[in-house]
Amino acid sequence: VQLVESGGGLVQPGGSLRLSCAASGFTVSNYRMRWYRQAPGKERELVAAISSAGGSTNYVDSVKGRFTISRDNAKNTVYLQMDSLKPEDTAVYYCNAPSFNSWGQGTQVTVSS
Numbered sequence: 001v002q003l004v005e006s007g008g009g010l011v012q013p014g015g016s017l018r019l020s021c022a023a024s025g026f027t028v029s030n031y032r033m034r035w036y037r038q039a040p041g042k043e044r045e046l047v048a049a050i051s052s053a054g055g056s057t058n059y060v061d062s063v064k065g066r067f068t069i070s071r072d073n074a075k076n077t078v079y080l081q082m083d084s085l086k087p088e089d090t091a092v093y094y095c096n097a098p099s100f101n102s103w104g105q106g107t108q109v110t111v112s113s
Contacts, residue, residue: 001023001024001025001026001097001100001102002023002024002025003022003023003095003096003097003103003104004022004104004105005019005020005093005095005104005105006019006020006107007019007020007107008092008093008107008108008110009108009109009110010112011085011109011110011111012111012112012113013086013111013112013113014084014085015085015111016081016082016084016085017082017085017109018079018080018081018082019035019079019080019082019093019095019107020077020078020079021035021077021078021080021095021104022075022076022077023076023077023078023095023097024076026097026100027073027076028073028076028077028078028097029052029071029073031052031097031098031100032050032051032052032098033049033050033071033078033095033097034046034047034048034049034050034095034096034098035047035048035069035078035080035093035094035095035096036093036094036096037089037091037092037094038091038092038094038106039088039090039091039092042091044094045060045091046060047059047060047067047080047093048063048067048069048080049069050069050070050071050078055071057069063082063089066082066083066084066085067080067081067082067083068081068083069081078095080093082109085109086111087111088111089109089111090109090111090112091109092106092107092108092109093106093107093108093109094106
């Protein structure tokens with residue numbers, strides 16, 4: 001089982017980024033998937049989750065209405081679309097497959113003018 005994140009970078013406040021999490025060794029559509037983030041000096045925080053069957057989604061209150069988690073079953077990839085970014089969104093973002101306790105290496109998102 002392997003997860004590889006990409007898509008992070010430096011963006012101005014109000015901008016957008018789309019993070020990708022490419023999975024191998026299992027089929028993402030069959031498992032719950034999560035995005036976490038960890039800012040300097042803070043604990044890792046659950047940001048968004050998507051269920052297997054039905055694809056229901058959940059978000060932490062601070063990103064509701066701005067972030068969208070989704071998946072592309074053909075590409076076996078999970079995405080996190082981040083809009084209206086704020087400086088407080090700055091963190092390393094991690095993809096997680098809780099059924100396998102598997103984590104990606106993380107991708108840095110920096111929101112700054």
